[in-house]
Amino acid sequence: MDQYTAEKLKSIVGKDNFFDSKEDKLVYSYDGTPVFKQLPEAVLFPQDEEQISQILKLANNEKFNVVPRGAGTGLSGGSIPVDNSVVVVMTKWNKILEIDPDNLTAWVQPGVVTGALQKEVEKLGLFYPPDPGSLNVCTIGGNVANNAGGLRGLKYGVTKNYVLGVEMILPNGELLKTGGKNMKDVAGYNLRDFIVGSEGTLGIITKVLLKLIPKPTQSITLLIFFNKLIDAGKTVSDIISSHIVPSMMEFLDHTTINCVEDYTHIGLPRNSEAILLIEIDGRGSAVQEDAETIRKIAVKNNASALKGASDENEANTLKTARRSAFSALARRMPTTILEDATVPRSELPVMIEKVTKAAKIFDVTFGNFGHAGDGNLHPTCLTDERNSKELEKAHKAFDYIFNEAIKLGGTITGEHGTGLAKKHFLEKVAGPAGVDMMKRIKIAIDQNNILNPGKIFTISPKCEGHMPTKREQIKDFHV
Amino acid sequence: MSKEIQYKELLKILPNDDILQQCMHCGMCLATCPTYDLTKLERSSPRGRIAMIKSVARGEMEMSRIFADEMNFCLDCQACETACPAGVKYGRMVETARVVVDNTKFVSKLGVVIKRFALRKVVASRNGLKFVSRLLWLYQKIGLQKFVQTTGILKFFSKNLAEIETLSPVIADKFSDTQIKEIELPNGEVKYKTAFHFGCLMNTMFADINMDTIDVLKECGCKIITPKDQVCCGSLMGHNGDMEFALKLARKNIDAFDKHDYDFLISNSAGCGAFMKDYAHLLEDDPDYAEKAKRFSSKVKDVMEFFAEQKPVLEFNPALEPELTTYHDACHLIHAQKVSAQPREVIKSLPGVEYKELDEASWCCGSAGIYNVVRYDDAIKQLERKMNNIKNTNAKIVLTGNPGCMGQIKHGTKKFNIDVEVLHPVTLIKRLLNNQ
Numbered sequence: 082m083d084q085y086t087a088e089k090l091k092s093i094v095g096k097d098n099f100f101d102s103k104e105d106k107l108v109y110s111y112d113g114t115p116v117f118k119q120l121p122e123a124v125l126f127p128q129d130e131e132q133i134s135q136i137l138k139l140a141n142n143e144k145f146n147v148v149p150r151g152a153g154t155g156l157s158g159g160s161i162p163v164d165n166s167v168v169v170v171m172t173k174w175n176k177i178l179e180i181d182p183d184n185l186t187a188w189v190q191p192g193v194v195t196g197a198l199q200k201e202v203e204k205l206g207l208f209y210p211p212d213p214g215s216l217n218v219c220t221i222g223g224n225v226a227n228n229a230g231g232l233r234g235l236k237y238g239v240t241k242n243y244v245l246g247v248e249m250i251l252p253n254g255e256l257l258k259t260g261g262k263n264m265k266d267v268a269g270y271n272l273r274d275f276i277v278g279s280e281g282t283l284g285i286i287t288k289v290l291l292k293l294i295p296k297p298t299q300s301i302t303l304l305i306f307f308n309k310l311i312d313a314g315k316t317v318s319d320i321i322s323s324h325i326v327p328s329m330m331e332f333l334d335h336t337t338i339n340c341v342e343d344y345t346h347i348g349l350p351r352n353s354e355a356i357l358l359i360e361i362d363g364r365g366s367a368v369q370e371d372a373e374t375i376r377k378i379a380v381k382n383n384a385s386a387l388k389g390a391s392d393e394n395e396a397n398t399l400k401t402a403r404r405s406a407f408s409a410l411a412r413r414m415p416t417t418i419l420e421d422a423t424v425p426r427s428e429l430p431v432m433i434e435k436v437t438k439a440a441k442i443f444d445v446t447f448g449n450f451g452h453a454g455d456g457n458l459h460p461t462c463l464t465d466e467r468n469s470k471e472l473e474k475a476h477k478a479f480d481y482i483f484n485e486a487i488k489l490g491g492t493i494t495g496e497h498g499t500g501l502a503k504k505h506f507l508e509k510v511a512g513p514a515g516v517d518m519m520k521r522i523k524i525a526i527d528q529n530n531i532l533n534p535g536k537i538f539t540i541s542p543k544c545e546g547h548m549p550t551k552r553e554q555i556k557d558f559h560v
Numbered sequence: 561m562s563k564e565i566q567y568k569e570l571l572k573i574l575p576n577d578d579i580l581q582q583c584m585h586c587g588m589c590l591a592t593c594p595t596y597d598l599t600k601l602e603r604s605s606p607r608g609r610i611a612m613i614k615s616v617a618r619g620e621m622e623m624s625r626i627f628a629d630e631m632n633f634c635l636d637c638q639a640c641e642t643a644c645p646a647g648v649k650y651g652r653m654v655e656t657a658r659v660v661v662d663n664t665k666f667v668s669k670l671g672v673v674i675k676r677f678a679l680r681k682v683v684a685s686r687n688g689l690k691f692v693s694r695l696l697w698l699y700q701k702i703g704l705q706k707f708v709q710t711t712g713i714l715k716f717f718s719k720n721l722a723e724i725e726t727l728s729p730v731i732a733d734k735f736s737d738t739q740i741k742e743i744e745l746p747n748g749e750v751k752y753k754t755a756f757h758f759g760c761l762m763n764t765m766f767a768d769i770n771m772d773t774i775d776v777l778k779e780c781g782c783k784i785i786t787p788k789d790q791v792c793c794g795s796l797m798g799h800n801g802d803m804e805f806a807l808k809l810a811r812k813n814i815d816a817f818d819k820h821d822y823d824f825l826i827s828n829s830a831g832c833g834a835f836m837k838d839y840a841h842l843l844e845d846d847p848d849y850a851e852k853a854k855r856f857s858s859k860v861k862d863v864m865e866f867f868a869e870q871k872p873v874l875e876f877n878p879a880l881e882p883e884l885t886t887y888h889d890a891c892h893l894i895h896a897q898k899v900s901a902q903p904r905e906v907i908k909s910l911p912g913v914e915y916k917e918l919d920e921a922s923w924c925c926g927s928a929g930i931y932n933v934v935r936y937d938d939a940i941k942q943l944e945r946k947m948n949n950i951k952n953t954n955a956k957i958v959l960t961g962n963p964g965c966m967g968q969i970k971h972g973t974k975k976f977n978i979d980v981e982v983l984h985p986v987t988l989i990k991r992l993l994n995n996q
Binding site: 100102103104105107108109110111112113115126152153154170172173194196215217218219341343344405406407408409411412415416417465467 | 577578581582584585586587588590591600601602603605607608611612615621624626627630644645646647
């Protein structure tokens with residue numbers, strides 16, 4: 082980035098909100114995604130909509146790229162800088178602007194932490210269900226951009242089911258307002274749902290209107306242990322086919338159980354092959370009845386033991402333990418590569434088997450866990466990114482897993498997004514026509530491809546970033 | 561040695577790549593970091609600091625002023641370690657980075673020398689600390705403190721100096737080590753064989769708490785051995801870039817206690833307890849001390865931990881009206897020692913207590929060893945948050961198990977004008993006993 086552009090940016094956001102020291106560039110070169118990293122040219126903390134608009138206009142004129150970022154906990158590389166880019170950090174936009182108890186909605190800024198919002202609305206007897214594993218850190222802006230899921234997806238759905246309206250600055254600097262407090266609204270294209278999950282490629286979100294629901298009054302949390310992986314899978318299918326919809330049905334395999342126990346010391350049985358963590362919530366006697374049915378199904382499927390959480394504290398401890406699974410696996414090996422292959426729910430037992438098989442074929446170690454209730458698995462490869470041979474094996478194993486998931490009618494990502502990490506697989510799921518349509522929409526909205534380019538897909542033949550002038554600037558070409 | 565070689569030698573102190581690589585930058589630590597919460601800058605977060613340390617250790621990035629500042633901005637409260645599912649030992653990383661930083665041009669040489677002198681010659685030397693404490697005591701007793709505070713004379717030199725002066729705790733009239741006998745016996749039969757480490761601040765500034773601890777332990781049926789040749793635990797030196805000296809102290813303590821027969825080594829100072837529990841790890845490569853250190857550390861118990869585990873029988877005064885009481889987690893208890901349920905369990909069981917949980921109880925109060933002296937302004941931001949939370953409980957008593965926190969929160973009651981009594985849990989227990 083040349084001096085002129087840097088000075089311009091400084092004058093837009095103010096010198097206190099402009100960072101380009103080598104230290105600051107370094108600490109915004111990564112997010113929660115393993116292996117990927119790249120230094121930005123500068124890091125900006127814009128103060129208002131106008132500043133964001135000016136940054137984007139300047140980017141179009143001076144030909145640099147803009148990468149929006151929340152807390153940087155994403156798992157597909159969505160907020161990792163690209164060539165010749167500035168990072169626009171939204172974490173300081175962290176105000177809850179309005180909670181409307183008459184319409185059951187909340188207007189929030191994009192930097193509001195998901196868990197903090199939940200705490201606030203729950204004080205009023207309301208509920209915001211989406212709960213990604215990083216909910217105490219991640220932001221609503223990032224959740225909307227990635228259509229984040231979480232443990233409660235099974236019964237309550239994911240972020241898209243709770244977004245009523247969005248305001249964002251488009252790549253040309255214009256402000257877009259879409260959606261509103263209406264529960265029904267069919268005026269024109271449904272832009273709002275289209276923006277959810279666009280991974281920061283179509284605009285920078287500045288305000289979000291969320292739907293809230295009444296907080297369930299009762300819940301029961303069960304922990305079921307199995308000596309055989311397949312029995313856990315069978316239990317999940319049986320529960321679903323008996324028309325019970327738990328609010329949570331989480332699966333952890335042997336490796337994950339042991340890593341989580343190393344961290345939490347809550348007494349998980351280290352010799353179990355699998356655990357199901359199930360929560361049933363709602364009102365009245367139905368909660369008890371469903372819990373009883375689940376118990377019976379578990380016993381029929383050879384559960385080795387069954388435990389109920391005695392109070393809310395214990396239930397929370399168990400859920401927190403589950404949320405730590407991904408990071409806890411890092412106790413085993415220096416690098417943990419997490420994926421979220423997702424299959425139709427009935428295929429879950431098959432998919433679990435496929436992951437085990439992939440580990441054998443490619444001689445790698447997997448920890449497997451995930452949202453069993455919605456077929457969303459998180460096979461996590463335990464490896465060392467500093468060893469290229471090991472890394473190569475891991476990538477091959479994931480190729481296999483993705484292909485098997487697609488064969489089962491599944492998808493390459495259930496809730497983490499495509500980003501950098503999975504864009505090479507996108508066409509296999511979305512098809513050539515699908516990817517082509519996405520690219521054409523992107524170019525229609527972002528003519529110069531300046532906003533988070535190279536995420537989800539690569540627009541070609543146009544190059545990303547500056548034309549190289551020296552041999553060493555040319556990088557190996559990856560398709 | 562050329563400068564370059566010197567620099568490379570210096571970097572060898574940093575943790576090796578395998579240890580640094582353990583951080584998988586998931587960001588789970590961000591929510592718990594008091595400094596990240598203030599600046600919202602990634603460089604002030606544990607994840608950002610580890611990335612910087614990793615980059616410097618690998619030789620990819622030069623050491624810099626920003627690096628030095630961020631390492632010293634960290635409170636070393638280790639809340640991130642509690643939050644880290646991957647088990648990254650962040651505290652150790654930042655402490656070694658501080659050793660490196662202290663040897664660069666980015667930190668004032670004079671400051672390092674003064675800090676080292678103060679810690680080695682005053683804090684670590686019982687007589688040195690007593691001498692300084694006596695001076696402070698004199699300063700308070702003859703009314704000079706009142707004179708200084710009312711005239712605001714220190715503000716003439718520096719605004720901060722005047723503020724820091726008000727941090728100085730009221731010095732006890734008598735130090736505890738002169739009052740506690742080497743062997744104290746209970747009135748009845750001996751139920752527990754314990755030893756006692758009297759700390760440095762607890763011995764001088766908070767001597768009454770030490771006396772309360774001894775009295776309460778005797779009520780429980782403890783025989784208490786308090787070796788006269790024990791020394792400062794070394795934690796302040798260890799956390800502030802002088803591990804070599806800290807380990808010297810560790811060995812002296814191990815020798816002092818190893819001569820005696822006891823099952824529990826009681827500490828009422830979270831910082832000391834945490835560091836003494838760590839001797840085993842710190843000395844694991846010392847062939848002469850590894851075994852002894854392991855034995856020593858395994859016996860160390862925070863006084864509340866001892867109560868919760870052993871459940872000694874005490875007779876309380878039934879006539880007392882319960883008072884609204886809350887509890888602040890000292891970082892070195894909850895994060896370093898993982899002791900948080902035990903004190904609550906003990907406190908809630910006391911008859912004169914109506915317990916109310918403190919919001920953000922485990923958020924650092926800003927005391928953080930000598931942090932509130934060397935970085936007063938930053939420390940006060942954390943303290944203000946803590947005091948607001950305390951105020952919101954409407955509690956009459958706030959309990960905490962570390963002298964640093966006690967001093968800091970007491971300072972907060974004055975600075976923010978909040979009417980709450982700051983006590984060590986042992987003092988409250990003593991107060992509630994039947995014979996009081």
